[in-house]
Amino acid sequence: MKLPQPYTLGQIAALIDCQFVGDENHLVTGINEIHMVESGDLVFVDHPKYYDKALESKATTILIDKEVECPVGKGLIISKVPFDDYNKLTRHFSKFQLDNANDIDPSALIYPNVSFGKNVKIGKNVIIYSNASIQDNVTIDDNAIIGPNTVIGHFAFYYKRKPEGYDRMHSCGGVYIGKNVEIGGLCTIDAGVSGITFIGDGTKIDNQVQIGHDTVVGKNCLFAAHVGIAGCVRIMDNVILWGQVGCASDVTIGEGAIVYAQSGIGKDLEGGKKYFGSPCEEARDKFKEMAMIKQLPELFNKLK
Numbered sequence: 001m002k003l004p005q006p007y008t009l010g011q012i013a014a015l016i017d018c019q020f021v022g023d024e025n026h027l028v029t030g031i032n033e034i035h036m037v038e039s040g041d042l043v044f045v046d047h048p049k050y051y052d053k054a055l056e057s058k059a060t061t062i063l064i065d066k067e068v069e070c071p072v073g074k075g076l077i078i079s080k081v082p083f084d085d086y087n088k089l090t091r092h093f094s095k096f097q098l099d100n101a102n103d104i105d106p107s108a109l110i111y112p113n114v115s116f117g118k119n120v121k122i123g124k125n126v127i128i129y130s131n132a133s134i135q136d137n138v139t140i141d142d143n144a145i146i147g148p149n150t151v152i153g154h155f156a157f158y159y160k161r162k163p164e165g166y167d168r169m170h171s172c173g174g175v176y177i178g179k180n181v182e183i184g185g186l187c188t189i190d191a192g193v194s195g196i197t198f199i200g201d202g203t204k205i206d207n208q209v210q211i212g213h214d215t216v217v218g219k220n221c222l223f224a225a226h227v228g229i230a231g232c233v234r235i236m237d238n239v240i241l242w243g244q245v246g247c248a249s250d251v252t253i254g255e256g257a258i259v260y261a262q263s264g265i266g267k268d269l270e271g272g273k274k275y276f277g278s279p280c281e282e283a284r285d286k287f288k289e290m291a292m293i294k295q296l297p298e299l300f301n302k303l304k
Contacts, residue, residue, distance in 0.1 A: 001172045001194040002030045004096040009061060009075040012042065015092060016085040021067070022075030028061045031089055033158075033169075035232040035250065036195040036214055042077075044086040063089075083160045083167070090172045090194060117153065119174075129185070137174025137191065144177050147185035147207065152177065156193045156213030156231060169193055173214065178203065187211075190231070200237065212249065224261070236271060246278075 010024040029040035034054060037043050042061040045054035054062050061075045063082045070076050079085045104110070104122040111129045117136035128134065128146040135153030140146065155171040173192025177183070178200050184207035189197055192214040199211070200219040209223050212231035219237045227241045230249035239253050242261040247253070254271025264278030276283040 001032060001090065001093065003028065003093055006040075009077070012061070012089070013077050016077070016079065016088050018063075018077050018079045018085065020075060020077045021070045026061070026075040028075075030194075031086070031093065031172075032059070032194045033214075034059075036192070042089070044079075044082040046082040083169070087167075087170045090170045094170070094172045111148075123179070135191065137172075138177070139174070140177040141179045141181075141201075143180045145182045146177075147183055147187065149185050150183055150187040150189075152183075152189045153191045154188060156190050158193055158213060158231065171213070173197070175199075178219070181205070184209065184225075193231075206243075218255070 006027045006029050008024060009020050009022055009026040009028060012028050013020040027040065028042050030038065032038065032041040032043060034043055034057060037057050037059040039058050039060055041059045042063060043054055043057060043059035044063040045051055046065045051068065055071055060073065061077065063077045063079055063086055065079055065082050067078055102116055102120040105124045107124045108122045108126040113131045114128050115133050117134065119137050120134055121139040123140060123142035125143045126140050129148040131149045132146050133151045138153040153175045156169065158169040159166040171191045171193055173195045175189055175191055175197045176199065180202045181199050183205045186207055187205060187209045189211045190213040191197060195214050197211065197214055198216045200217055200221065202220040203217055205223045206225040208225050210228045212229055214231055215229050215233040217235045218239065221235060221238065222240045224241065224243040226244040228246045230247055232250045233247055234252040236253060236255035238256045240258045242259065244262045245259050245265065247265040251265055252268045253265065254269055256272045257269050258274045259265065259280060260276040260283060263276050263280045265280045269275055269280065274283040275281065277286040
């Protein structure tokens with residue numbers, strides 16, 4: 001999430017009534033969660049396990065719940081509740097992001113009962129079927145097809161557990177759907193927390209597929225029905241995921257990888273290979289393993 005203009009460290013700290021460490025005039029140009037940060041961004045951290053990751057990240061301002069040594073060239077904002085204060089900041093600046101006027105090309109074919117949020121851009125020759133919901137900060141590029149009852153841009157599934165229950169992180173990102181993308185019916189593509197969930201040109205997605213926040217899907221990928229992708233996944237070009245494949249968060253799937261149906265992906269996969277199983281492994285190795293397992297009853301009988 002880029003700010004409408006640069007703000008100083010002192011100004012940002014004042015918005016949430018917190019103390020800061022560093023140059024008061026140190027500039028903040030964006031707000032992002034840890035997976036998406038760039039230079040100039042503010043990031044929050046509220047667990048000792050992730051202090052170093054946040055302090056050593058590209059983020060140049062860290063909203064943190066402990067006084068620590070401030071890295072050179074960075075600024076700290078000390079907060080008792082960084083998650084809550086991060087939400088306050090994103091909600092405050094979101095109102096400057098949204099433009100009530102949508103940009104829908106006249107050539108787009110919009111079926112009945114399609115709903116649109118704010119700051120939506122629809123390109124040439126796009127087709128959106130009935131009852132689809134296109135929410136805030138969504139761009140759908142030329143020649144894309146969106147199936148009926150599909151939801152694009154709903155909030156990220158990102159929560160903090162508190163004694164009183166789960167508190168949701170405010171989503172202020174969006175979704176980009178590339179050229180010539182086809183998305184089936186009853187799919188859900190979540191908005192980025194503070195960045196963009198991205199579907200590359202030419203990708204084809206079957207019915208009832210879920211893609212989580214801030215995931216980036218490359219060009220010409222193919223996802224069959226019931227695929228479920230968690231947040232912050234990187235899927236390179238020409239990847240094929242067959243039916244009911246599930247993928248954990250913060251995983252990279254290499255270019256041209258093929259994952260067979262009902263597999264579970266829990267770690268990075270190299271490109272150009274075929275995978276199967278849960279946990280997912282190279283298909284030929286998994287098939288050998290399965291063949292050996294089938295022989296176990298016979299081996300046990302021989303040992304009797």
